[in-house]
Amino acid sequence: MNQRLDLLPSALLNYWTRYCPVDPSHREWLHTYARVIEIKRGARLFEPDDDSRHRDYVYFVCDGLLATMWWDLDGHRRIDRLLLPDDNVLTTRNLYTDKPVDYFVAALRRSTVIRIPADALRTYKESCREADTLVDVMEQKKLKQYRAKNRLMLIKDERERYVEFVRDEYMKPLRLVTSQQEHADYLNISRVTITRVNRDI
DSSP states (O other), X not given: OEEOTTSOOHHHHHHHHTTSOOOHHHHHHHHXXXXXXXXXXXXXXXXXXXXXXXXXXXEEEEESOEEEEEEOTTSOEEEEEEEOTTOEEESBSSTTOOOBOSSEEEESSOEXXXXXXXXXXXXXXXXXXXXXXXXXXXXHHHHHHHHHHHHHHTOOSHHHHHHHHHHOTTTHHHHHTSOHHHHHHHHTOOHHHHHHHHHHO
């Protein structure tokens, strides 16, 4: 992973200004704490450990495609969440716990992310209304995908689940930038099912 410390994390700044006004103090805070990281396709940005000795971070996606993922007992990859530009991921369950997530974060395509220490963002959130707004909209964006996916996962029949995935407007941006294998790993269905559905559509 290659850090470019001289770059202003403008992608996050632009995202932030959609929801509240920011001023030079917020830009200075980003300059102090944010780091831009480029990650190659297939590389892991984060993986859980047993001793929790790593420092915890929030990652904001600038470009590319990442995913939170794990492997089941049969060795099959399972994609928990797809991370497009403007998405984010924490290495802990939330900002107020040190309990790590139990999934990997990896790049499905070459990607650029902004890394911010979780403790720094938590402290800033507690003293700055604009930072509190940023954390809230980031959390809501994450929950929105989980809710949309959960609706699909309630569909027992694999064919019907994939048909609804194709029809779902929220899922369309995710579907268009991912492969059929990634669809299968995300929806916990087989490639054969996807092939059959696409043949019949």
